């Protein structure tokens with residue numbers, strides 16, 4: 001399929017370039033991550049008692065909307081036009097989408113925290129409008145490549161899941177005021193959670209990692225063409241599970257096993273790529289591998305929950321541990337790792353597009369704290385998961401403090417990197433004598 005003809009202007013000769021838009025999203029993402037990890041030691045006690053409460057809901061959406069979804073939108077604004085060779089259709093609308101998103105997400109988090117449902121779903125409407133706008137930017141680029149490119153197909157499906165998850169989330173919020181939905185609160189909630197965390201986030205990560213991990217590790221083996229079937233199996237499993245939970249039909253175990261099998265196929269494929277790599281492991285790959293290890297724990301706890309359900313005292317603690325392994329262990333490790341490569345690259349591109357002095361990715365990175373971030377963050381997750389499972393709030397608080405320590409160091413270093421997209425000055429590392437710039 002030939003690329004759509006592109007327009008260009010004098011100020012920016014690259015018609016696929018979307019300016020600083022990804023960086024704005026990354027700043028919001030990293031700031032939300034910092035806020036979330038800083039709040040965690042104070043909220044983990046509530047999570048340990050019962051995950052379904054107002055402060056945990058606020059914390060969960062600080063991570064899922066503020067950090068994870070914002071980071072993914074930022075990457076997709078750059079990655080989707082570059083991959084599909086099609087410019088986004090409404091570039092002027094992108095900034096409005098960003099503003100609506102930030103306004104709506106901050107409003108949602110505040111209203112979750114104070115437990116005001118009317119206010120919550122009113123601002124959630126703004127987030128849904130912003131998400132629909134985002135879908136209108138992405139789908140026309142991705143649609144023509146559906147079924148051929150593995151990353152394009154996965155992202156197309158995942159954007160649809162984002163719209164679905166947001167619509168269900170909004171409906172759940174409105175239901176708190178008007179009480180029109182039947183069924184169990186926890187199974188309705190689980191439907192929203194699985195469309196969002198598996199359909200939107202995990203599907204995107206699988207799709208994108210099939211392109212990025214080979215690019216970073218240069219494996220001797222090629223990505224098998226069957227990889228696209230893993231994405232289809234995951235999609236079918238998520239639709240089956242989400243609908244089954246919503247309409248309270250039998251079959252939850254069947255769909256859960258299909259999802260688990262598709263994720264094990266993903267892990268197997270990534271494992272082969274990592275084993276046959278030509279490049280040494282760096283902190284990007286270590287975070288990605290650690291994320292996959294947490295995914296295995298999440299699959300195991302998810303299957304246990306399929307049998308036990310999430311109500312009941314011990315099951316609710318397993319559900320909380322499941323959320324931590326999924327959101328912080330699997331998804332966030334992946335984003336942290338990828339950010340080490342992608343964020344400085346986007347900043348260098350943003351600087352050259354406005355004619356500022358070029359800098360290299362190395363000059364924009366602070367690698368020294370990366371081992372500390374990796375160890376503190378993952379040790380903290382392990383402690384929180386053990387604390388939740390063992391019913392020890394002290395262990396949960398201590399683990400959260402480690403997560404906060406690693407997360408805040410990561411956020412400070414990353415915001416420093418991103419700041420160079422907004423100021424023309426050069427990082428101090430530039431003042432070395434033997435400086436080689438990429439051509």
Ligand code: HEM
Pocket residue numbers: 051052053056057060061064065068069124127128131165166167168169170172173185188189192193196197200201323
């Ligand atoms: C516009 C977007 C969204 C809206 C309006 C929304 C709304 C909601 C609402 C109202 C609840 C509580 C449901 C109830 O009490 O029955 C909830 C729970 C939850 N949502 Fe969302 N949500 C959105 C996006 C997301 C995303 C993108 C994710 C994950 C990637 C996510 C993950 C969760 C989780 C894990 C819970 C359960 C948290 C807990 O029980 O502590 N949400 N959401």
